[in-house]
Amino acid sequence: MTVQLSTWKNFAALAEEAAAALDTAGPTGIVEWAVRTFGERLCLTSSMSDSVLIDVATKVDPDIAVVFLDTGYHFPETLRTRDEVAARYRLDLTVLSPAQSVPEQDVEFGPELHRRDPDLCCWRRKVEPLERGLEPYHAWMSGIRRDETPERANTAVVEWDANRMMVKVNPLANLTQADVDRYITENDIVRNPLLDRGYPSIGCAPCTRRVAPGEDPRSGRWAGTGKTECGLHL
Numbered sequence: 147m148t149v150q151l152s153t154w155k156n157f158a159a160l161a162e163e164a165a166a167a168l169d170t171a172g173p174t175g176i177v178e179w180a181v182r183t184f185g186e187r188l189c190l191t192s193s194m195s196d197s198v199l200i201d202v203a204t205k206v207d208p209d210i211a212v213v214f215l216d217t218g219y220h221f222p223e224t225l226r227t228r229d230e231v232a233a234r235y236r237l238d239l240t241v242l243s244p245a246q247s248v249p250e251q252d253v254e255f256g257p258e259l260h261r262r263d264p265d266l267c268c269w270r271r272k273v274e275p276l277e278r279g280l281e282p283y284h285a286w287m288s289g290i291r292r293d294e295t296p297e298r299a300n301t302a303v304v305e306w307d308a309n310r311m312m313v314k315v316n317p318l319a320n321l322t323q324a325d326v327d328r329y330i331t332e333n334d335i336v337r338n339p340l341l342d343r344g345y346p347s348i349g350c351a352p353c354t355r356r357v358a359p360g361e362d363p364r365s366g367r368w369a370g371t372g373k374t375e376c377g378l379h380l
Contacts, residue, residue: 157284157306161313164304169320173202176303176317180285181207184313187284189213189240191276194228195348197235197336198329199289199318204235212237213279213286217271218248219260219350227338234336242279244271260352264368271350277310285313293322294347295364 160183168176180188181203189211190203203210214228232239244251251259251270260267280286292301307314318326330337340348344356346363357366 157311157313158308161302161304161306165302168303171303173199173317173321174206176315177203177206177287180287180304180315180317181210184283184285186211187282188287188315189280189283189285190287191215192231192289193348194224194231195338195341196326196330197227197231198326199287200231200235200237201329201333201335202317203287204237208236209238211240211283213240213242213276215242215272215275215279217350218244219271219352221340221348221351221354223338223340224348227336231336240279242275244275246270258352260350264353264371280310280312283312285315286310287315287317289318290316291318291321291323291326 164179164183168179171179190199191213192200194214200212212232216225228239231237246254251267255266256262259270286307290298290301292299301316301319303316303319305314305316321329329335338345338348344358345354345366346357347367348354349367353368355366355369357363
C-alpha cells in the first residue's frame, strides 16, 4: 500500500528522512522501502550495462516497471543485452525514444551533433525523453554508485530530484565495484559483453571509446570534451 503524499514538500521531506534512515541499508532493503512507499508510481531505469539492479528489484517486485532509453546511437550489444534481460525477467519494459530520429535530428541540426554540441545532443536524446517517460511516476530508481565518479561521491541512497520534482532512489549507491562483481558472479547476472572488451562505462557508440588499463573507467565517455555526465543524474 502506498503512502498518500499530496505535495512536493512531502516528497522532499520523505526523501531526506529516508536517505538518513537507509544510508547503510543494502540494496534489497532500499528497494523494499521504495516499492512499499510508491507502489505502481515507482519505476526503474537501466542503461543495460548489467542487470544487477533489475535482479535485485524484481526479487522484491517481479512486476516493477523498467524504463530504457533508446537514443538511436546504442551499440548493437547494448540492444541485445536489453532484449536478453527483458526476456529473462519478463519485464514490464518501456522503451523511450527521442522526439526525432537521428536522421531527422541531422536535418534540423546538421550531422554529428554529438561531436559539435554533446550537451545538446544528450539533452535531446536522453534527458528530454526520460522526463517525458517519468511523468506517470512519483519516484524512479537508478543504478548509479558513489565510487563511479567524483561527481557521484556524495550520492544519497534516496534523493529529492528537484529538476523533475520527484524522488530518486539509488539502491546501489554505497556498493563498490568489487561488491557488484561479486553479486554478478554469485547470481549469474546478464552483462553487456562490451564490459569485457575494454568498455567499463557504456554509453552511445559515437561518444564511447575503449579504456586503456589503468585509465579512469569513465574516461572513455565523451573523451576529449571535458564532459563527464549526460545530464540524467545532475
